[in-house]
Amino acid sequence: MDFLIGIDIGGTNVVCGLTDASGKLLHKIKQPTEALRGSDYVFDKIKCMVDELLALGGIQREAVRAIGVGTPGFIDPDKGITLFAGNLRWTQVPTAEEIRKRTGIPTYIDNDVRMYVYGEAVCGAAQGYEHVLGITIGTGLAAAVINQGKLYYGGGYMAGELGHIIMPEIPYTCGCGMRGCLETAVSATGIARQAQELVQSGRPSILREWLEAAPDKSITAADVSKAYDQHDSLAIEVMNHTGMLLGKGLANAVTLYSPDVIVIGGGAALAGERLFAPMREQLQQSVYHGYWERLTIVTAAMIDDAGIVGSAMAAGNRAIQ
DSSP, rough: OOOEEEEESSSEEEEEEEEEETEEEEEEEEEEOGGGGGGHHHHHHHHHHHHHHHHHOOGGGGGEEEEEEESEEETTTTEEEEEEEETEEEEOOEEEEEHHHHHHOOOOEEEEHHHHHHHHHSSTTTTOOOOEEEEEESSSEEEEEEEEEEOOOOGOTTTTTTTGBBOTTTTBBBBTTBBBBBBTSSHHHHHHHHHHHHTTTTTHHHHHHHHHTTTTOOOOOOHHHHHHHOOOOOHHHHHHHHHHHHHOOOOHHHHHOSSSEEESSSSSGGTTTTHHHHHHHHHHHHHHHHHTOOOOEEEEESSHHHHHHHHHHHHHHHTTT
């Protein structure tokens, strides 16, 4: 059994990939999730996608050691249950068993961010490091820790919720019900929100001109990056503030976990040095120099493929334990 399948179930798309035993991605297909049609519909779709991957690879089902699945939300990886995934509208869904029944292949599930970071740790930008802290900055902010090749889960499988660290200087109420959660500011939506509020307060900015030219459009994080590159003072202020907050949040994680490397991915990470320069400056100021001097910070190398490769490799390991 020389092959593995990794699946990343998102609120928008399902991505399935076929890999060899080393994690090399051989084939990949993507389809819309259509989560509103229910979990059974999604699982039936995944069965068809797996069949398509097998056909593309020209391999028999028996040649696949395992299927690994990354899903958003809270997961019980031991029982194979998606406990709660808000953007899928799933609660207590036996994901692993439903996919196994349809495909006939042993199936294992985990949280999608953990699988993304695991992919970067075993095959991507963090390969070769023993202690890995990975974060994804997208619509929210999440993290995972890999310690000597093993995922760290914490009690209740709830470790890694970096986005829900409370910071008193953040004024926003989070979807979780708390006020001041880091991800309400440090995320693509948080960057856009900060810029929108400053523009609405009357601050001059090229962003205001863009909004006036397209009144039905909202500011995005990509707009803020574009304005930053045009030396817009408001955009620069937003990026500096967001990077500073991220640096403070990471200082907590670095002090607790003492990683060798931090790998940063997710859509908002495309802001690059606009965000990372103030982040590094704040992080260096906020941790004991012994942590900083041995720390490497890298951006994700596998981008969209880390989740499926990580899911496949993690499942392959679990299948032989």
